[in-house]
Every structure is written in structure tokens, then in C-alpha cells.
Amino acid sequence: MTNVDDPTRLDEVASAGRILVEVDGVSHSYGGPVVLDHIHLSIEAGSFLGIIGPSGSGKTTLLRIILGNLSPTRGAVRREPGKRVAYxxxxxxxxxxxxxxxxxxxxxxxxxxxxxxxxxxxxxxxxxxxxxxxxxxxxxxxxxxxxxxxxxxxxxxxxxxxxxxDLLVLDEPTSGVDVRTRHEVVHLLTDLHRGGMAVVLTTHDINGLATHLPRIACVNRELIALGSPRDVLTPKVLERTYGAPMDVLEHGGLLLVTDVPLESS
Amino acid sequence: MNLFEPFQFAFFRNGIIVAVLAGAICGLIGVYVVLRQMSYIGHGLSHSIFGGAAASAVLSVNFYLGAGLWGLLSALMIGRVARRGKIGSDAAIGVITTASFAMGLALSNLFGQAKRSIDAVLFGSILGVGGADVFAVVGAGALSVVVIYSCYRQLLFATFDPEVADVSGVNVARIEALLMLMLATTILFTMKVMGVLLISAMLVTPAATARMMTNSFSRMLTIAPIIGALCGFVGMLLSYHIDVSPGATIILIASTVFLVVFTVTGSRGRRNVGGLGHH
Structure with a gap:
């Protein structure tokens, strides 16, 4: 798992490919409280990243900054010229x-x-x-x-x-869809990623989508953690991200994130 | 009564050409007004342009020059306020446009000699239409068709999904400014027949009627101008015979067509038009 104090470290180690978008020390506010604080993140060609976090954590703001239709209040976003982005x-x-x-x-x-x-x-x-x-x-x-x-x-x-x-960006692709549609979407995105396309998405669906992805960023105003689901989805990181105690189980080789029953929390 | 008797008068021939073209242009631009839920902006802009029209009449400046400059300025200001998308943008638009309208009324009261031309702008008039107005409306219509033809896909994308259009290389801010300028031009060149107070209805009714009749954007863009032109023709003819202002007659015809289509298309039409305000 990436060190919280240096969230770009694992990213750089894991990345041997070209960087399509580099988010460098980005902070943003809409005139009030800061919604994103000092985010470092890079998206390489052919990578697959899921951004998770509670409602109001700044996921969509980060997505809009990656897309380029929102300019951050502080920090810089660098994009490889000539690359096509679809949303x-x-x-x-x-x-x-x-x-x-x-x-x-x-x-x-x-x-x-x-x-x-x-x-x-x-x-x-x-x-x-x-x-x-x-x-x-x-x-x-x-x-x-x-x-x-x-x-x-x-x-x-x-x-x-x-x-x-070259880069496909999706905002909550499984929100409001049934289980069958979610399966279809996950398989389709996996195929596209295998075909070499870089994919970035936000999701609330940890078990149905995030645990299937190669890399996850946990965001709640700041970048809490960045890495593979097995590295990132720990009770400690999840509690910091969501502000509530959560358990992580394993079932059939897949991680399963659950709420902690009230009496034991 | 000879239905076609008024065609012997040159003023009526000019008036009906302008009314038909005005109906068609309003129908065409109205498709974007209705689908972008800009009817309040259209309403406000027509009121705003009235201020410029009144000032031009008082200062004896050419109507299209004075009201045109005023209209373009208002359109860009309204577009800028609306684009910010903050809560209260409708209030800001209301303040800008009603202040301009009130100034027009004040000028009208202070300088009585301009009252007749100002009344014509408010309510629409057949008598106020001359040969130059025909050329102006033809020009406005041609401009609208050229802009819509050459920016068809960008206008459609920016109307349907502005956020994704922005990411996909469409300059949404420029497209929206272009739309505001087209709207201002349409109002400016058709207000003499329709009247400031009623023109916004013509920007909405034919397009909303067309929406009930089709689920295709391109077909809506064809049907709405045809409905607008027909309402312009029938309304103008009726206006002469019953001696009611053309703006009012044209809008009443358009409203009747809307009601008929609303009844005939049943739940399908109601669902289409009812969904215009919902995302």
C-alpha cells in the first residue's frame, strides 16, 4: 500500500508506462471549504484505476480535474498532448x-x-x-x-x-443499474483494459466493482491510500476513508467489505 | 368576405411574409430554447431588447441598430450569468431584463412622440412592417439556417450533454454564446410583428408541439419551423379580418395547434412534453 504521507511512491514504482495524466499537488475548493487537498496521482497508458470514497469526498471533483473541465485552485495537471479522452x-x-x-x-x-x-x-x-x-x-x-x-x-x-x-473516464458506471448490468459493465471494462485502454472510474460499489480492479485510490478530501485492493482495502484505511468501522473478509479468493455490526463497533 | 382581400395591400404582403418567416425562425430556434429549458431567458431577453427599442425610438436611431446593440449586449450578459449556473442566476437575469424593460417604459412615458412605435414593438403591428423589415427577417432566417447547419452536431452535443461535449473537444462556451446571439437576433427581427410581450410564447409553443409529435431531434428541427410558419400565415390573415393584433392572433393559433396535438397524441405526447422540464 502507498504510504499516506507520500501517496505517489507506489504509483511511480508500479508505473513503467507513459503517463497520460499527472495530477501534481492538486487542491480545490468551490469558494468554501477545501474539497480536495494536495492530491498526487498519475494515470499511465493502459492502467485501470478506481476512485472510491464516501459521498462528498471529492471523487467527482477529482474526476473533473482529470478530465480537464475543472481547473484546480492549486497544483498542476499535466496531460500527454494529442491523447484522446472519452467520458x-x-x-x-x-x-x-x-x-x-x-x-x-x-x-x-x-x-x-x-x-x-x-x-x-x-x-x-x-x-x-x-x-x-x-x-x-x-x-x-x-x-x-x-x-x-x-x-x-x-x-x-x-x-x-x-x-x-486512449483514456476512458467513467463516473459511477454501476450506479443505479441491476446486478446483471453491473456484470456486463465490469466484463466490458476489463476487456477494454486488456485491449490496452487506460480506464479511470469512480464508484461507491466496493464489492461489486472496486475489488475487481487492479488499482484503487481511496479519497476523502485527501488521498488516503493508493494501491491494489488487497493492499488498500484494510479496516484501517476504510475507516479513515469512510469515517465508519468496516471489516474485510475473504470469500472465494475475492475480498468482501462489510459493515461492522453496531454492537461490536 | 374575401379571405384573400388583404393581399392587395403592400403592407399586408410585407406583414405576412415577415409573420411566416418569423414563425419559422422562432420554431427553429425554439427547439434549442425548449430543450435547453431557456424559455425564461428568451422571455427576459425580449423584455430587455424592448429597452433598446424604446431608446432607439426616442433618440431617432435606427431601430435595428439601437435595439440590436442592446440585445447583443444583454444576450452576452445573460449568457454569462446563466453559464455560471449558481443558485440565483434566474434572479440576476430577472433583474437585468426587467430593469431594461422598465427603462423602455419610462422613456415611452417621458417622450410621448415615440409612443406609437413603442406600442407597435410591445404588441406587434402589421402597419409597422416595411420592405426593409422583410429583408431583415430573411437575413435573420438565412443566418440561423447557416449557423445551425454548420454547427449542427456541436449545438446538439452542447444541448444534450454539455459536460461531456466540453471534454470531447466542443467549445461549449462559444456554442452557448452563439446560441444566445441567434436568440437575440431572432427576437430583434421578429418582434415588430410578434410584439415583445408575446414573442417568448412563439419561441416555446411550436417547438413544444413538435416535441409531442416526434422522438427524433432532426425531425423536431423540421416540424417546429413548419408549425411556426403555418401559425404565422393563418394568424396574420385572421388578425386582419378580426382586427386583433397579429402577435396575439398568431400565439392563439399556435396555442390551439398545441392543444389539438396534445389531445391527439395522448399519453405519448404528454410524456414527451411533460419530460421537457425533467432531467
Whole structure:
């Protein structure tokens, strides 16, 4: 596990690849209390990082700083030039009543480079290929509200993948989805990571998602710990992160984080 | 009664061309106004531009120059306040726009000689439309079509999902400023027929009607201007025959069309239009 006083140490040791994004001593406040304090974090090409922490811990702020649509109050963020970043927002933030079809959503990904309004034949074929890969073939003309929860999540993944990103960033990808959809998302992200794509996500879902990831950052205003789940998910770190006592068990080779019963805490 | 009798008058021919084009442009821009939930901004901006129109009338400055500069300035200020997204931005917009409107009314009271042209701007008038206005509306319409054609995908992305659009290389701030300028231009060039007090309804009603009829953004962008143009045509003709201001007649026709579509499309339409305020 990374030393709390020097959170970048293990990161640097573990990283032999190129650094896509380097968060260097970043602090942020929205005009009131500090929501992020002196965060050091680097994201290498082909890495897979999950950011966990309680609500209001600064996870989404950190994600927005990594994405570059929020400038930190202090510190610096360095990005490798020319690398494409794609973002998948929480499905709960999507306006499902917006009049838009599946293919229109996917085509948005290249809005900054293509000027003409309507998709060319080649673009439509590209979209079909991405949708087919994600098991959404034939749904091009369906309104986004008419899809199942899993399909809705995958449409926004399809939009991100259509951008052919070097770094895929996801905010709570398993929030508000059922167990089956969560499995689909975890498998899909694992495949993308194996294919060489760097993935960064935030999650509240420790057992369903975070324990499956190669590297976890525990954040609660500051970076509490950074490392593999086995190194990071300890009762001590979890209590510092969540402010409540938690137990870590092992079941079938997987870690299982549980609440400590009230009488024993 | 000869329904087409008014077409023998040049002022009416000008008026109906402007009304049809104004309806179409309002319908087109209204799609973005409705989907971005900017109807309050449209309402405020039209009131704000009234201040510039009144000042131009009093100072005998060209209407489009005076009200135009005022409108563009207001649009950029409102866009800036709205973009901050802080609680109370609607209050700030309310203060900016109603102060401008009140100034227009004060000027109107102080300088009575401008009252007629100011009334025309407030309520809309067929008589106030000349040949230059026709060219102005054609220009505004052409500009809107060119901007929407060339920035179609960026406008769509910034409307549907501004945060992700920003990360994906779309300059959302520039796109939003462009939209505000298009909105100001639309209001400026159509207010003589519609009237300041009613134009915001025309920015909302045809687009909301189109939303009930389709689930596709591109089809909504086609249907809304057609509804707006038809309402402009029928409303203007009716306005002449029943001697009611064109703005009021056009809006009443548009509202009737909305009600008919609302009834015919049933729960599907109600769900589509009911969801416009929810994310």
C-alpha cells in the first residue's frame, strides 16, 4: 500500500508506462471549504484505476480535474498532448426525455471534427460496428428511453468508444443499474483494459466493482491510500476513508467489505 | 368576405411574409430554447431588447441598430450569468431584463412622440412592417439556417450533454454564446410583428408541439419551423379580418395547434412534453 504521507511512491514504482495524466499537488475548493487537498496521482497508458470514497469526498471533483473541465485552485495537471479522452457520465444525469436516437448519441462523439449535420454512409457503418461490439446491433433508430438499463449504459459507453480514446473516464458506471448490468459493465471494462485502454472510474460499489480492479485510490478530501485492493482495502484505511468501522473478509479468493455490526463497533 | 382581400395591400404582403418567416425562425430556434429549458431567458431577453427599442425610438436611431446593440449586449450578459449556473442566476437575469424593460417604459412615458412605435414593438403591428423589415427577417432566417447547419452536431452535443461535449473537444462556451446571439437576433427581427410581450410564447409553443409529435431531434428541427410558419400565415390573415393584433392572433393559433396535438397524441405526447422540464 502507498504510504499516506507520500501517496505517489507506489504509483511511480508500479508505473513503467507513459503517463497520460499527472495530477501534481492538486487542491480545490468551490469558494468554501477545501474539497480536495494536495492530491498526487498519475494515470499511465493502459492502467485501470478506481476512485472510491464516501459521498462528498471529492471523487467527482477529482474526476473533473482529470478530465480537464475543472481547473484546480492549486497544483498542476499535466496531460500527454494529442491523447484522446472519452467520458461516460452517470446514467442518472442523462435527460432520457431528450428527443434523440441511439445512433444520434453515438455520432456526437466526433462533433468537434465533423461539420456536416447528417451522418455519411461510412459514419453509419462505424456506428453500427461499435454498437454491434457492445451487443446493441439493430437498435440504431430506437429512442434512448426505449432501452433496458443495461442497454442505456452501453449506449453511452458506445459513444465514448466511438471516439477511440486512449483514456476512458467513467463516473459511477454501476450506479443505479441491476446486478446483471453491473456484470456486463465490469466484463466490458476489463476487456477494454486488456485491449490496452487506460480506464479511470469512480464508484461507491466496493464489492461489486472496486475489488475487481487492479488499482484503487481511496479519497476523502485527501488521498488516503493508493494501491491494489488487497493492499488498500484494510479496516484501517476504510475507516479513515469512510469515517465508519468496516471489516474485510475473504470469500472465494475475492475480498468482501462489510459493515461492522453496531454492537461490536 | 374575401379571405384573400388583404393581399392587395403592400403592407399586408410585407406583414405576412415577415409573420411566416418569423414563425419559422422562432420554431427553429425554439427547439434549442425548449430543450435547453431557456424559455425564461428568451422571455427576459425580449423584455430587455424592448429597452433598446424604446431608446432607439426616442433618440431617432435606427431601430435595428439601437435595439440590436442592446440585445447583443444583454444576450452576452445573460449568457454569462446563466453559464455560471449558481443558485440565483434566474434572479440576476430577472433583474437585468426587467430593469431594461422598465427603462423602455419610462422613456415611452417621458417622450410621448415615440409612443406609437413603442406600442407597435410591445404588441406587434402589421402597419409597422416595411420592405426593409422583410429583408431583415430573411437575413435573420438565412443566418440561423447557416449557423445551425454548420454547427449542427456541436449545438446538439452542447444541448444534450454539455459536460461531456466540453471534454470531447466542443467549445461549449462559444456554442452557448452563439446560441444566445441567434436568440437575440431572432427576437430583434421578429418582434415588430410578434410584439415583445408575446414573442417568448412563439419561441416555446411550436417547438413544444413538435416535441409531442416526434422522438427524433432532426425531425423536431423540421416540424417546429413548419408549425411556426403555418401559425404565422393563418394568424396574420385572421388578425386582419378580426382586427386583433397579429402577435396575439398568431400565439392563439399556435396555442390551439398545441392543444389539438396534445389531445391527439395522448399519453405519448404528454410524456414527451411533460419530460421537457425533467432531467
Amino acid at each position: 461516460v457520465p452517470q446514467v442518472e444525469t442523462v435527460n432520457w426525455n431528450f428527443p434523440i436516437t441511439v445512433s444520434e448519441v453515438v455520432l456526437m462523439s466526433r462533433a468537434s471534427s465533423i461539420r456536416h449535420p447528417w451522418a455519411t454512409g461510412a459514419e453509419r457503418r462505424d456506428v453500427s460496428v461499435v454498437l454491434e461490439q457492445l451487443g446493441l446491433g439493430g437498435l440504431e433508430d430506437r429512442h434512448i428511453r426505449e432501452l433496458s438499463g443495461g442497454q442505456q449504459q452501453r449506449v453511452f459507453l458506445a459513444r465514448a468508444l466511438h471516439r477511440q480514446p
